[in-house]
Amino acid sequence: MSKVIRIGTRNSPLALWQANVVKSQLERLGYQTQLIPITSTGDIVLDKPLYELGITGIFTKTLDVAMIQGQIDIAVHSMKDVPTLLPKGIIQTAVLERASHDDILVTKELFNYEEECTIATGSLRRKAQWLNRYPHHKVVGLRGNVNTRLQSLANSDWQGAIFAKAGLERIDLLPENYQDLHWMIPAPAQGAMVVVANEDDTFCVEATSKLNHKDSQVCTGIEREFLRVLEGGCTAPIGAFAEVIGNQILFKGILLSLDGKEKIEIEETTTLSQMQGFGRKCAEYILSNGGKTLMQQIKNEMSN
Template identity: 30%
Template sequence: MPDTAPLRIATRSSQQASTQAGAVASALTAATGRPVELVFVDTVGDRTQADNVPLHSIGGQGVFVKEVQNAVLDGRADLAVHSAKDLTSDTTPGLRLAAFTERRDAHDVLVGATLDELPLGALVATGSVRRRAQLAAVRPDLEFAELRGNIGTRLSKVPDGGAIVMAKAALLILELTEHIAEELSLSEFVPAVGQGCVAIECRVDDDDTRRALATIDHAPTRRAVEIERAFLSELGSGCSLPVAGHVRGSGLDIFVADPERSTSVRHRVELRSHPDGHESVDADLAAARQGARDAMASLAGQVASGDGA
């Protein structure tokens, strides 16, 4: 007899997060017939929204997910919905990544002005060290400022004569794409691991929820994000450098930087497949890990020789 008990989704209460969770709820109900309830959770990242408090100073990646995960672990919710790019490379004990929704557009975008329109020394606001490093690699004249807050707050803080950087996926979710001045190249401005994707966790011993989530898991997105996460995992949880990894076409684009030395590396890993055309996931994961080692070795070599990007 099918389970008709409501599935409880833990999510942040921001407009973007709750909209993402609502889309997951609708998909689950359509696929399983079960009702779904949202359980709202505040995170450290939500409680520390001052522009002068950089994300990396309060924990960086993971500050928007831990309390949401705890709501599942302690039984207040059955599953947790996250922006995949907010997850650390380590799997949280007691939880499994049970589903990935189909990826939205992963581009970064400029709001306020295009890259060519920005005058010499223009101010660009972003809370991402990755985005700063990538922009500085092509426009070393730019100045940067912190940017925190929800989507509406960030859109209201475009500097005079400058721009802000955002994920296009966030604007797509909230139907705010009219604010985009320029879509940045995926190859030059490599997105964060998991950008544009929603990841869903449940408890490792909750087979009922796992089966429900399997109905909305998007296999191509899962493969891509698992490859990206393998690259990130190889760098280790202690890596504080700006990094990016994104599966695009038949390869994995990688970016690693040492902003203190104005040095960065772009690297592309060609992914492998069986002769019959089926993806070899294990081979691709191994290639992603090797790509991380190669990129870090190249970066170290540049730093040692004093060469910039």
């Protein structure tokens, strides 16, 4: 175990926390490690919504390049930020045990949902689901890392902002004033951390594969397959969540129009022994029940 495993990470507080979890777990197994923080394009360009930047994997691309160029050996990502198709030569080696998958609403004070109010999020998925449920509300954009987004909320006249619960919990920033949005279907793989490595680096592949949590790998794999089949390279309001219950897998998926007025949902179960292609099957149900037309409509609106 003489090789020092260089761990690439974004340099945001949350990304560094995640990378340090992997670092600690590898070191407990006897490996030597070193953190290599790298600034991504997604952390630099903060004046535009992510979907307007038109780059798939904007938070992961910089680390992919660093790995291909030999600057780092592995990379740690929030799995929901990772494109469903990895660059050639880079493979997923471990999904760590998933934390909370929930979205939460952070508020400054109690407010009446029936009244007009303004909610902030940088996510098309969250915006569409919120407007579907509260069409009389206004949703505004929000960018930056967790800390800067919380500060933006504090400095604004918004009534609330939507966050992933796991991110706030991980860096101990979960405020008192929040509400769990159990009704909101999360982003595929939300709450999960993933490790990727060069497929030819057998040392790092073997080392990091020891960190894999099987149920989390199964569930996020189904969710990402659902996303890949639906997406076709287009950013869209898509939610997906799979859960292992005994020997069964419960799956919930959703596709919405950008304004939230239309939604197509699926809730389906399968067994662990029959899970092959389950995500694809659920996505094909959505596509054949109006999803194909809706995805084309989204692509048209996004390109205008």
